[in-house]
Amino acid sequence: MSLNESRGTRRRGAELEDAILDAAWAQLEEGGYPRFTIEAVAERAGTSRPVLYRRWPGRTELLLATVAHIGDRTLPVIPDTGTLRGDVIALLHEVNRTRAGLMALVSVHLGSYFTESGTSPAELREHFIHGRPSSMSQILSRAAARGEAPAGLPERVCSLPFDLFRGEALLTLQPIPDQSIHQIVDEIFLPLVQAYQQKT
Numbered sequence: 361m362s363l364n365e366s367r368g369t370r371r372r373g374a375e376l377e378d379a380i381l382d383a384a385w386a387q388l389e390e391g392g393y394p395r396f397t398i399e400a401v402a403e404r405a406g407t408s409r410p411v412l413y414r415r416w417p418g419r420t421e422l423l424l425a426t427v428a429h430i431g432d433r434t435l436p437v438i439p440d441t442g443t444l445r446g447d448v449i450a451l452l453h454e455v456n457r458t459r460a461g462l463m464a465l466v467s468v469h470l471g472s473y474f475t476e477s478g479t480s481p482a483e484l485r486e487h488f489i490h491g492r493p494s495s496m497s498q499i500l501s502r503a504a505a506r507g508e509a510p511a512g513l514p515e516r517v518c519s520l521p522f523d524l525f526r527g528e529a530l531l532t533l534q535p536i537p538d539q540s541i542h543q544i545v546d547e548i549f550l551p552l553v554q555a556y557q558q559k560t
Contacts (some may be wrong), residue, residue, distance in 0.1 A: 371407075378403045381429040384418055384422055392469035393476075396423060420477060424487045431488040431498060434458050438495050444503040445550060451495055452541045455525065463529045496522060509553050510560045517556065521549050 371379055383405035388396050393529060398419055402409045418420040439450035474480060496518050504508040516523075524544045528536045 375413065376407070376411070378429070380407065380415075381408070381426050384426040385430055388423070388426065388469060391474040393423070393471075396420065399517070410534075420473075422486075425471065426488045429482060436495060438498055440502070444499065444506075444508045444553070445545060446505070447499045448496075448545050448549065449541060451499065452521060452525055455522075456535045456541065457531075463526060492542075494518070508557075510557050513553065513556055517552055520552065521545060524548065 366545050380401065384396070384401045387401050387404050391400070398416075400420065402412050405412075412422065413451050416425060436454040439447050439452055439454070441447050452514060456559055470481075470484070473482075499510055500513060500518055501511075504511040521544055525536065525541070526538055
């Protein structure tokens, strides 16, 4: 039992789990995967190792739960500016503000995790998203209803703005310039959408 628990402030259920996962994220940011241990997270969260082991069999499962937790915490607000261009630019600005640091963390701190687990950043990203519909799919659905884009665009076209954004963010390990966001949207994505629109 932790000191906090012994003083009558024992946390339970979702409150305890949120506190553990917040502590796990802080541990990952500070020490990377090599120092991401059940013992370190338990100490940081002010609880005991058995409490963590009752929820997650090991640090791999704890890492995946932490990634999903942070994904929920940093969900971008899907903008509705009235235009496809405005929505995509606003969304990329929001992601640039809230998630560029997460991308850098994955690139810098989790190399040893991918080596140890034999998984890839793409597989970890699935845990980050864990079944949520993509923001771009919702934006493009509205654009199709307005007649700005055709329905049923290929997935690679739908994900293109984020793919280009993610690639630049991982190369620089920092938020990307506003100019790059506008170039992605105006010079690459929108012309491609318009080309598909002309085919229909």
